[in-house]
Amino acid sequence: MKGNDFLVFVYGTLRKGESNDALLQEAESLGFYETESEYTMFDLGYFPAVTPSGKTSISGELYRVDQQTAKNLDQLEGYPSYYDRIQITTPMGDAWIYVIHHLTEDYDEVEKGDWVKYCARKDAQGVRNGYRHRG
Template sequence: MQTPELFTLAVYGSLRQGFHNHHLLAHCEYLGTFNSANRYTMVDLGSFPGLFHGNCSTIVVEIYRVDEDTLAKLDILEGHPEHYQRHPQTIEGFGEAWLYLMPEGYLDTTKVPQVSGGDWRAYRNA
């Protein structure tokens, strides 16, 4: 029997523990919560955040080990590759993980609220 391929995924919004899409990761191995380097912009898009390269903010991510079937379901949820694009990123204190980013120019980030501090949970609880 062939061992399924596993992927490391960093999530920062509705897939985090306690949010409405976390059930899709409930069976996956949780590897920890980390802060990224200062290289992102997180914006509030209503019930979920958007994430872009640039503007030098850190983000809080939870990292999971996911199988190919779960990754395929998450790609559908995230609208990969049109709405969000999954890219490998280095997460400080952890290493490389896939992260869903919005394409450059997808929307004008000056016209939506920015999530200062890059922590979707803290922002939603404020």
């Protein structure tokens, strides 16, 4: 890994085929990864949020990104005002994951921690792209 590169774990709209995957177009994909069962994922409507506590593993993808891409990801994620970053240990090394520490409303949990599969189920039910919080 180059001195200015970072590993990032993405689990929502940055995954391949999702709405923001173009931001990782130039990044090196390191493949699928599933975290330890230490998190909770919530459905915020058009995107998910993960909290750094819980009992669910999160499914996603690992990328090696350069400094500019990392800055672009920070901007998309509203870091540090909306999301925070924490490091997780992966087989490829320590990687950043974006987490939200406090939710101000009661949102639906993505029970199995896989945003892509969750959205596919919602699409099949005809309820994706609605604002689905329980507030």
